[in-house]
Amino acid sequence: MAVKANNITLGDLFRIDAEMDNFLQSQRMFISSADAWGTLIKDLTLTLGIERAKRFLLRYGYQCGRHEAEVLKDMFEWENKKEWVLAGVTMHNLSGRTSSVPTKAKIDTETGEFDVEGFWYNSYEAKQYLQHFPFHSEPVCYFLEGYASGYCSTSFGRKVVFKEIECIGKGDKHCHFVGKTLELWGDEISIDSVDYAREDIGDELDWAYKRIESQSEILKRGNILSNQLTQIVLQGKGLGEIAQTLGKSLQCGIVISNQYFETITEYGQVFNYSLKNIIDNKEKLRASDQKKMEEMINKQATIQLNTLEEQEFFKFPLITPIVVQNNIYGYISIIKNSKEIEELEPSFIERAANICALHLLNEKTVIETEHRMKGEMLNEILLQPNLDSSIAKRLSYLGYYLNKPHFVFIFRLQNQNLLFKNDKLLTKEKDLIANILRKHSEYEEQKILVSNYFGQIQALIPEDILVSRKISAQQYGEAIMEEVKRIIPTSQLLIGISNLCLDINNFHHGFKQAKKALEIAQITNQQQRVILFSELGPISILLDARNPEELESYADKVLGPMYDYDVRKSTELLKTLYFYLDNECNLHKTARYMNLSIGGMRYRLLNISERFNIDMMNSSTRREVQLALDIYLAFGKLPFMQIQDKI
Structure with missing residues (x-):
């Protein structure tokens, strides 16, 4: 009598013998x-991996x-x-391995089509795995x-491969399988990876023994390296020796x-490899490689990139x-032409x-100690008006000759109130500035003292240094700022x-x-990021002697009401007053300069005198007004003028 797969029961499979229990008829x-x-x-996972x-x-x-x-065929x-x-589905269910529920079953024995899909519910294998791992x-x-795969390949008569695409063992809701002939899988599956019948199970033990031997050899070579x-x-040797030793051990090119x-x-055949070029052109990388680069930089992970541009020898x-003290201080690249690791x-x-991190940490400690000592001496020089002559002598022993012309530069990072929130970025920016200055110092063979x-x-x-480069102090500052911006685009230096x-x-x-120049720049919120003290004009004499806040308060007492009136009424009384003084109180000359009639000019001066009690015929009043205007100019409160225009 013909049988259907879903009609088989355990009673059809079991047969009890007085001498021997049997299952599947004669198959014990x-x-x-x-x-x-x-x-x-x-045990298999822990032993073999x-x-x-x-x-x-x-x-x-x-x-x-x-x-x-094979047994069920004849049974x-x-x-x-x-x-x-x-019947393979039924065997899964009756044996207790899983509850197999196909959701698609395209099986045609005549055309050779086999394309099935479904779920394995309550998989014993996944549940047991999660009990231990x-x-x-x-x-x-x-x-x-x-x-x-084995059951269907045998019963269907063609090579069938099942793959699990979802599994509770990896956190999915269900175990989801797909089964297709090898031809339907195409390039998704290689023949070697699913040739389960070719190798003997006992080969795994041989492989495990070979793996132990291989690990022992790796451990030995690793200890030697x-x-x-x-x-x-x-x-006390440097990174060059490290690159050479690693390159010889691995027999490949090394770039640090x-x-x-x-x-x-670098060491060995590295061709034209440049990590900086890769970073600068990362948009040319595959999306997967761009993600790897982010993981390397943000998560400090070891990565391998796929094929780069076709003309590159390194692929x-x-x-x-x-990594030094949880910060990235550099990168090691193994240059190879093979994808196999x-x-x-x-x-x-x-x-x-x-080892490179240990070397850099040693160097960093030595450099920081040396520069801290030099920085303390520089701070003493800058902060004390009366110097001890021994300081100059001590610095001369270190190669710093200070009795010749220098500029004092102060590099101040903006948003100081956020420094504690961005301590890592702040440290990076300060280190970058110091390194740029030291690089210039070495290149120009001129000592730059930094603190x-x-x-x-x-x-x-x-x-x-400026003379040899044929640039001004401002151009030098702008060059440094540009270099910092290139590395840290968000810099507000x-x-x-x-x-x-x-x-x-x-x-x-x-x-x-230099400090006063920065104070004025911050108070006036100037867009110009490199500020020379000399650009402040005559007002710099007063700025050097008094606090900027006091000066602004003084100017507000003299001209504050007029300033507010101009803002409210959209008048130009302050502008009129400025150019009247700038033209030596010449009524006609000022009227021509401002395109006003003589009558219009007289009306404005009368309005200033009566409304704000400013008598421009009084020499004392003129001096007060001139000083207040100069302060407003320095503080950027005259929108019709810039400091450069005054100079």
Whole structure:
């Protein structure tokens, strides 16, 4: 009598014998608990690793499925071949492995079409996995995949592969499977990856032994490399030696870059590799590689990029950041032409990154100690009006000759009230400015003394550097600002510059000048980001002697009511007064300059006199008004004038 798959029951499968329990007629079977299977899965995973345990369970499931298909073929008289195929679903359900519910079943034995999809509910395999391990990154019902592939391949007569696309073992709501012939899968699945019947299950133990031997060799090589790299640091050698040692060990090109992605040193065949070029042109990278770059910078992860531009010889650089005190100070790149990552490469490059971090930390500590000492001396020079002559002598021993013309530069970061919220960015910007100045110092062979004082950078810039570059102090400040903006586009840097200080005794006065220039720039909210004290004009004499707030208060007492009246009534009385004084109180000359009639000019002066009690015929009043106008000019409160126009 013909049988349908969904009509099979446990009674059809079991047969009890007085001498031997039998299952599936003459094929002896035994019943095992799900927990026992869970223990097996745990032990396989811990012993072989998840990938090899996966292969083991896939092949074991495949063999089980193949065997049960062969037994069921002769055990029942099937209504048709399709029912024999669908009996695999019934076997899943009756055995307690899972409740298999197909949602699509395109099975045509004549045309060779096999395309099914459905859910495995209450998968014993996924539940047992979660009893011993956390969520995995991929589905974990390996036995069920293998069983379905083996059973259907045997019963259908063509190679069928089942893949789980959702799984509760990786945090999904259900276990969702898809089964298709190898032809329908196409490029999604390689033949080698699903050739479960080719290898013997016992090969896994041989592989595990070889893996242990390989790990032992990697550990040995890793220890040798670590010792070599450590000796480089202990002997005081630099990053070049580290790159050479790592390159020889891995037999590939090595590039070490700084935190701004600029190449510091390289070894071997690196062709035209530049991490900075990659960063500057990251829009040309694939979306997946752009995401990797973000992970490397933001999460300090080791990454491997895919193929870059076709003309590049390096195709798959492996890059890891060099992290010092939780901040990235550089990057190591392994330059290779193969996408395959050898097992030892990530381990070795990360060890090398740690050694580089140790080297940079040592250098950073030495440099910070040296610069802190120099910075303390510079602060003493700038802050004290009466200097101890021994300071200049001590600095001369370090190569700083201060009895020649210098400019005092103060680099102040804006939004000081947000500094505590952006401490990491603030530190980065201050370090960047200091490094730019030191780089200029080395290039020009002129000593630049730099200090960090209360959230700002202070520096003595020798006039000789500006002369050799053929630029002014303002142009030099603008060049530094442009370089900072290129690295940190959000920078809101202000630079105050003193007049030229001829010797060490003028530096305290120059410091006050640069500071005053910054104060005026911040109070007036000037768009000009590099401010020279000399640009403040005659008012700079008063600014150097008094607090800016006091000066503004004085000007408001003299001209404040007129200023407010102009704003409310949209008049130009303040402008009239300014140009009247600027034209030496010449009525006709001022009228012509402002395109007014003589009568109109007289009316305005009369209005000023009567409404605001300002008598321009009184010489004392004229001096007060002139001073108040100059203060307003310096503070940017005369919209019709700029400081440059006054100069």
